[in-house]
Amino acid sequence: MTLPTATELPIGAVVTEPGSTRRNITAGWRALRPVIHDDRCVRCQLCWMYCPEGTIVELKGVFKVGNRTYDTKYEINYDYCKGCGICANECPTKAIEMVPE
Amino acid sequence: MQVQKTKHIEALTTNYAMAYAVKAVDVDVIAVYPITPQTTIVEKISEFVANGELNAELIHVESEHSALSAVVGAAATGARVFTATSSQGLELMHEVLHIAAGMRLPIVMAVPSRALSAPISIHGDYSDLMNARDTGWVIYIAASAQEAYDTVIQAFRLAESVSLPVMVSYDGFLMSHTVEPVELNDEEEVRKFLPRALRPYTLNPKRPVTMGPLASPDWYYEFKYQQVLALKEAYKVAKEVDSEYGRRFGRSYGVVETYRMEDADYAIVAYGGASYGNARAAADLARERGIAAGVVRVRLYRPFPTADVLKALDSVKAFAVVDRAIMFGSPAEGPLYKDIAAAMYMHGIDKPALGVIHGIGQRTIYVEDMYKIYTMLRENPRKEVVFMGVRV
Structure with a gap:
């Protein structure tokens, strides 16, 4: 890929396209991958609140886990998760496991 | 207009x-x-x-x-x-x-x-x-x-x-x-x-x-x-x-201002009001005493006006740069001196250039001090940094 030259770029490093950071997939930074064990998850939402990158996805619906039914479920957006492990550290039921990539 | x-x-x-x-x-x-x-x-x-x-x-x-x-x-x-x-x-x-x-x-x-x-x-x-x-x-x-x-x-x-x-x-x-x-x-x-x-x-x-x-x-x-x-x-x-x-x-200054430089053999390069004013007074004094003296003032400091400074100093035999700041540990302690030295070196110009550090912490720069610089240039043109007005 040929990158633009100094005179082709907007001055002052201004980014003119809103939301272009979404193209910057940061999954490659990750050494450890968080894996949610849904059977241990009590839907407390702490991982969703603590994630510094907003990569915990809260799904709405009807989710049966064993003999319990929940209206939410948490998943991880692995495109942007950098593997910091804050979610696993905060999880009160140890439902998130950090697995080497 | x-x-x-x-x-x-x-x-x-x-x-x-x-x-x-x-x-x-x-x-x-x-x-x-x-x-x-x-x-x-x-x-x-x-x-x-x-x-x-x-x-x-x-x-x-x-x-x-x-x-x-x-x-x-x-x-x-x-x-x-x-x-x-x-x-x-x-x-x-x-x-x-x-x-x-x-x-x-x-x-x-x-x-x-x-x-x-x-x-x-x-x-x-x-x-x-x-x-x-x-x-x-x-x-x-x-x-x-x-x-x-x-x-x-x-x-x-x-x-x-x-x-x-x-x-x-x-x-x-x-x-x-x-x-x-x-x-x-x-x-x-x-x-x-x-x-x-x-x-x-x-x-x-x-x-x-x-x-x-x-x-x-x-x-x-x-x-x-x-x-x-x-x-x-x-x-x-x-x-x-x-x-x-x-x-x-009705008023303009150029990026470099010169004073009595037309036929000057010796120049003081300076910046700021006190240095420029006293250097001009000293140039007048020096001329009364038979030294063809002039002054170059750098008004635009960054970007450095290399071409204008070199042109202004083109025909002098020797010059001095008066700096009111010290670059500690530098090969030449005056910042403007070092800029001019670099500019001259890059353009293959080699002439005696005296670096003068003065006016530090508002130490008074006398017209006589500036006049003395002209006599130093005439009597012993050299490349050196001197600290003027300090008790050593």
């Missing part, structure tokens, strides 16, 4: 002249934090704002770091902005100096220069400015209240033309607090000289952009090279702005 019909002359300190220029320019946002010897600039601006003579937002901040940060933010929205500082205040601003330049914001800042601690000195020298010389800002050093007033107006035009921040510096106390006659321009004419134009990128919710992002190794260097190009362009534009200002308002 219109020529002003009546002259409006006021007795002003250089600091007050700066405030009058800011009013004429119709600045939108000023962020201020007091520090000697700068304080009276923003005091006077506060008065203008309080009286309704200047319709601007005056932000009182808690430090110089915040003062420059506030005008960075305001400039990013497209506002015309101004701040001022000296000495420790300029040091505290240092990281934001690089940010303002890297973001290419047309900020104008006044810097009445002052010595740095320790020991504490509130008096003038150029140690503060010289620490900021390679931050990507355009730097002017004025030599009179009138020139400082004119330079602020030129600085806004230049800043907005090349998208670079500009400092206008001058002698702390020796100029900042001394009164001179200053001819003030018609404010309508100043605003015609500085038409408001939409900048290509501003913070505007209708056209969202990101400013000040992270640049990875694949991108960073290009933006720094853009700054190199912008400063080269600023050298050319500064001359054009000065010429046009001269046509409109």
